[in-house]
Amino acid sequence: MTSYRLDAGGAINRAQALSFSFDGRNYKGLQGDTLASALLANDQMLMGRSFKYHRPRGPVTAGSSEPNALLTIGSGARSEPNARATTVELYQGLVAASQNRWPSLKHDIGAVNSLLSPFLGAGFYYKTFMWPAAFWEKLYEPLIRKAAGLGKLALEADPDRYEKAWAHCDLLVIGAGPAGLMAALVAGRAGLRVILADEGFRPGGSLLSESVSVAGLAAVDYAGGLVSELSSLPNVTLMPRTTVFGWYDDMVFGAVERVQKHVASPSPELPVERLWRIVAKRAILASGAEERPLVFGGNDKPGVMTATAARTYLNRYGVAVGGKVAVFTNGGSGYRTAADLAAKGVEVTAVIDARAQSADVAPAGIRVIRNAGVVATNGRHRIDGLLLERAGFEEVIGCDALAMSGGWSPIVHLMCQRGTKPVWSEESQAFLAPNVGNSFVAAGSAAGVETISECLRDGAAKAASLASELGFAAHGANLPDVEGEYDASFAPVWYVPGAKDKAFVDFQNDVAVSDLGAAQREGFRHIEHTKRYTTVGMATDQGKLGNVNTAGIVAAMRGVSPAEIGTTTFRPFYTPVSFGALAGAAQGEHGAPVRTSPLHGWAKKNGASFVEAGLWYRSAWFARDGEKNWRESVDREVLSVRANAGLCDVSTLGKIEIFGAGAAEFLDRIYCNGFLKLPVGKARYGLMLREDGIVFDDGTTSRLGEHHYVMTTTTAYATDVMTHMEFCAQTFWPELDVRFVSVSDQWAQMSLAGPKARIIMSRVVQDDLSDAAFPFLAARAVTLRGGLKARLFRISFSGELAYELAVPAGYGEAVADAIMEAGRDEGICAYGVEALNVLRIEKGFITHNELDGRTTADDVGLGRMMAMQKPDFIGKRLSTRFGLTAADRLQLVGLKPVEPEKQINAGAHLLKEAAKPSLANDQGFVSSACYSPALGSFIALAMLKSGRERVGERIVVWDALRGMEVPADVCAPVFVDAENAKLHV
Amino acid sequence: MASLITCPHCGTRPKEEFTIRGDAAPRRPGSADRDEAWYAYVYIRDNPKGRILEYWHHAGGCRRWLVVDRDNLTHEVFGVVDAADFQRTEAAE
Incomplete structure (x- = not known):
């Protein structure tokens, strides 16, 4: 290993060496390295396999646009796929693994796809694997998915x-380069x-990777000075x-x-990632x-990378990307790279310039070949040479890395995300960048500015202008002298x-020029169609390197300007964001x-x-020893309520406190039945x-x-009713003097039901509860023995x-305990919502099983409640x-x-007896059903066509889901x- | 990810605090009005692209209904008023 x-x-x-592993092998890097720079320092150019053809790939950039060097970082539950090695900050103990290869990165069976490439071009899955049809789902698609x-x-x-x-903030600045x-x-x-x-772990941008001096300092040191002042x-x-x-x-x-993505063991005291929403008065991109x-033949092989990447590895990380580097360029960046490499003693075999002439000059001793193009690269896991063509003649140039420069594209994504x-x-x-108004402006090379000195000047000017718009007095910065800049201009070369x-x-x-050509020939000419047909610009890098070249090449194929081709739609996110960051703390119970x-x-201590x-978690039933299933518990609870008494938690009902001189009128308008005449101290069903x-x-x-009412709603509709009432009060009748507030969570409410309810309740409540003093539908403040005020x-x-007792929430458990104790000798039991449901079905009381968003008051037998003499009410x-x-x-039966x-x-x-099941024969449906221990029979509430006039008729309950048909008699719903x-009583 | 609405009671708040009901233009007819008026009020909604008055409920804040005057394409907000004030102004006109 070199x-x-x-x-x-x-x-x-x-001074700070860091050890890490890649595909199980141990390496050493340095503090300040990215994973890519550390691997390159260790002669590990091969970092991945391409998506479709499994071609060997190395890094092509040194930043967040990287399409090739995608690795899995970490292990076990912390392993993160598709991390860009070019942005992963190296840390002690980092574990990295290559992807999309088997059995190993060097020997990848999937590379056979390269031989099949004539069949895997753009749109291949629409064309090649169509027959027989059943094979697509069973064979082709699983295979392709496995391979790609x-x-x-x-x-x-x-x-x-x-x-x-x-x-x-007043000003958000996106990007910490010179501008x-x-x-x-x-x-x-x-x-x-x-x-x-x-986005980087070290502010400075191009100041970290360019060999200029600023204000007499190395650019990196000048950046450090700016950062320490900031x-x-x-x-x-x-x-x-x-x-x-x-x-x-x-x-x-x-x-x-990324708060802790650069440490081996994140501290539990901090998040690993934090999602920010930044509200800015002004922003600078x-x-x-x-x-x-x-774009030339073999431009994807390991060792071929952008000139900027080669310069960044050299100047920022102290890594030569090869021992013999060739340069292929259409502008000044290639010459600068050759100069930087030569200055650090790296051999530069040739500068190949696509242009016939230019003012750029290579360092002494380096061969410049003008008006030439690379047409192929040799080697597999790292290139070992290239084939160039010049005026019809071919020549092989030896090299183990190739720095290419095809010009510049300002990074304008964020400004184009809103249409x-x-x-x-x-x-x-x-x-x-488009003009999106004065609040958000581009500066520096994002605005098309070329040199570092111009970037510094542009950043200062744009910030001063925005500051004065916001009413701040901005003093111009003393702009430093920059020495050693180069001319980055270029002549366009879309395709070699x-x-x-x-x-x-x-x-x-894996989209090649030939795929773009196929898309044009086959009619997918609009750039958005071209993208979808070829997949150009998709996946994790979203075409950061390829999209502008695509527009240029398609324009050239069609003989028009790239302006006519345009770009595809820019959408968030600029780079992939983890689901964890998007979810934030909203995991599990949060x-x-x-x-x-x-x-x-x-409820818990009573065995619920x-x-x-x-x-909500509602108590469903309270099992006692010896009860073998839930039905036994529910049957016992129901019979106990009917014979003695039971206590049920009804705290989940919505509760709304209503005040105001207009409250009665308001209630009269939102309920279909009358509320104007409800006396103080009385409850009414509404x-x-x-x-x-x-x-x-x-x-x-x-x-x-x-002027004071308290309303209950069903548990499920508590929020909807509150919102509805607010809408009615605020938008229809703002003149009504009415105010209300949800108190659902403020009160514990329990229902004590059964023949012995009065005896038990009287042991807890001081007030006279005789039928004369506290009749059916009485509703009043009472005082509990011990002094607590309750309702x-x-x-x-x-x-x-039955009584419903409401006490302040914090007293709920103590009061419920006291009622249970007071009722112990009377045979009280705790009962849950299952027994509650049986008790109400036995009485024909309705819930949202019946009020299912399709029923009228008359449908459920409450037509008489409609106070049609009222001038108006909702509905x-x-x-x-x-x-x-x-x-x-359908009517309730x-x-x-x-x-x-x-x-x-x-x-x-x-169904009618002997009728075939069909939509035309459908007579209605069962809305609620249970076993009634009082009757010793299953019973049900149902919605039946013209039901009320069919009492006594025998019908069939048809349950195809469970394969059951049960003859039943229609009766009144009680x-x-x-x-x-x-x-x- | 985010939009901001300036509630006349609470100040500038993120849209997660609000729920949107839709077009604020339809007026509730009187109980004696014709069937057609009621049918249109309950069931018929325009779906305009561009500037629109909408009911927004500050459900996670003051719980007031607001009328937001905004462009539903660009989310440019031209004004936010309390729905009760909006109703009173409409009634006065």
Whole structure:
């Protein structure tokens, strides 16, 4: 193994060696390295296999646009696929593995795909593997999916923490290169609140990788000086390792900060990543420019990379990308690379210039071949030479690396994410940032500026202008002298003719020039169609290197300007963002919170099994020793309530406190039944409709004072009812003096039901509870023995004598305990929502099983409640329209199976006897069903066509899902105490 | 990822605090109005592209209904008023 690390130079700490592993083999790198630079220092150019053809690949960049060097970092639950080796910060103990190869990176069976490449061109899956049809799903697709791909996910729960945060600033500067640093400095000195974010771990941008001197210092040292001044300003926040990935409405920018992705064992005290939403009054895009690859035969082989990448590895990391480097260029960048390499003692075999002439000059002793093009590269895991063509003559040049430069593309993604397309410039031969207004401007090479001195000047000027717009007095910075700059201008070369191997436009997706040609020939000419047909510009790099070349090549094929071809749509995210960062802390119970009633503890110690109802956990039944299944518990609870008494937690009901002189009128308008005459101290059942005349929700509302009511809603509709009431009060009738607030969580509420309820409740409540003093539907404040103020409602959902007692939530468990104790000798039991359900079905009381968004008040037998004499109420007008009053509507009925032990299930449909099951013969459906221990029979509530006039008819309950057909008799929807004798005692 | 709405009561807040009901133009007819008016009010909505008045509910804030005047293509917001004030102004006109 040869070391390509130079003896001196680079922004790396030579005193701090770091060991790491790649594909199981141990290596040494230095602090300040990326994984890619450390691998290159160790002569490991081969880093991956391409997506489709499994061609050997090495890094083509030194930054976040990298399409090839995608590795899996970490192991076990922390392994992260598709990390770009060119941006992964090296740390002690880093474990990296290559992807998409088997059995090994060097010997990859999948490389046979290269031989099949004539069949794997653009659109191959539409054409090649079509016959026989059944083979696609069973054979072809699984095989192709196995062979093509990126890294694999760890199928384990993520052990790390993530979080989200907001930040606010006057000026957000995106990118800490020369333009960004200078912009932040000018704005910071002027007193603006500045955030300077950069995706890299070390601010400086091109100052870290260019061999110029600034203000008499090496560029890297000058950058260090700027950073230390910025760090000293309290109004400036430096955010390294932070990628601004999206620009959203209202100047909100999305950013992800990699807080602990550069350590082997993240501290549990900190998140590994933090998702930022940054609200900026103004923003400067100083994201720099991307060097374009040249498109020539064999341009994807390991060792071929951009000239900037070669220069960055050399100057920033002290790594020579090869021992004999060739340069292929259409502009000044190639010559600068040759000069830098030569200055560090690296052999440069030739500078091949696609242009016939230029003012660029190579260092003495280096051969310059003008008007020539590379047509092939030799070698497999690292190139060992290239074939060039000049005026029809071919020549082989020996080299083990090739630095290419195809010109520059400003990085304008963020500015184009909200619908504005970049603008083609003939002069710059590039797509430039569009004008998106004064709040967000590009600076430096993102704005098409070329040299470091111009970038420094542009950053300062743009920041000063934005600062004065915001009312700050900005003083111009003393711009430093920059020595040793080069002319980065270029002549466009979209495609080098004469390719003797595939010439790739998009490395990551294995899209070659020939694929773009196929797309044009086959009619997929619009650039968006070309993209989808060929996959150019997709996957993790989103075409950062390839998209502009694609536009240029397609334009050349069609003989038009790239302006006519345009670009595909820019969307967030600029670089991939982990799901963990997007989820933030919303994992597990923080993603779906658990709501527990104030009586949860009481229910638990009484042996409750819980059922999820939305976010709530409600007590379902309370098993006792010896009970073999839930039905036995529920049957016992039901019989106990009917014979003695039971206590049930009803705290999950929505509770809304209503105040105001207009409260009575308001209630009268939102309920279909009348509320104006409800006396103080009384509760009333109320039915709310939607504006279309269908029932919305039901509940009781009690008048506690002249201008004070408390409403209950169903558990499921608590939020919807509150929102509906707010909408009605605020938008329809703002003149009404009414205010309300949700108090669902403030009260523990429990229902004590059964013949012995009064005896038990009287032992807990001081007030007189005799039927005369506290009759059915009484609703009043009471005082518990011991002094606690509470609310008592004589309402019943079981048909038994019943009270609902509401106490402040914190007292719930103690009061429930006291009631249980007071009822011990009376045979009290705790009962859950299952028993509650049986008790209400036995009485024919409705829930949202019946109020399913399709039923009217009349459908469920409550038509008499509609107070049509009221001038208006929500739903009044449309409740009378023809469709809702038709005679054959489904109406609520009861069902009893002919054989009592035959089970009926909710959801089953109803048929006339001997009728075939069909949509035309459908008579309705079962809405609620249970076993009634009081009757010793299964019973059900059902919605039946013209049901009320069909009482006594025998029908068939048809349950195809469970393969059951049960004959049943239609009856009135009440099975127990039809006279309500038990209620009024 | 984010949009901001300036609530007249709470100040500038992220859109996650709000729920959107839709077009604020339709007016609830009187109970004696014709069937057609009620049908249109309950069921018929335009779906304009561009500037529109919308009901937004500050559900995670003051719980007031707001009328937001904005361009639903660009999310440029031209004004936000409390729905009660909006109703009173409309009624006055």
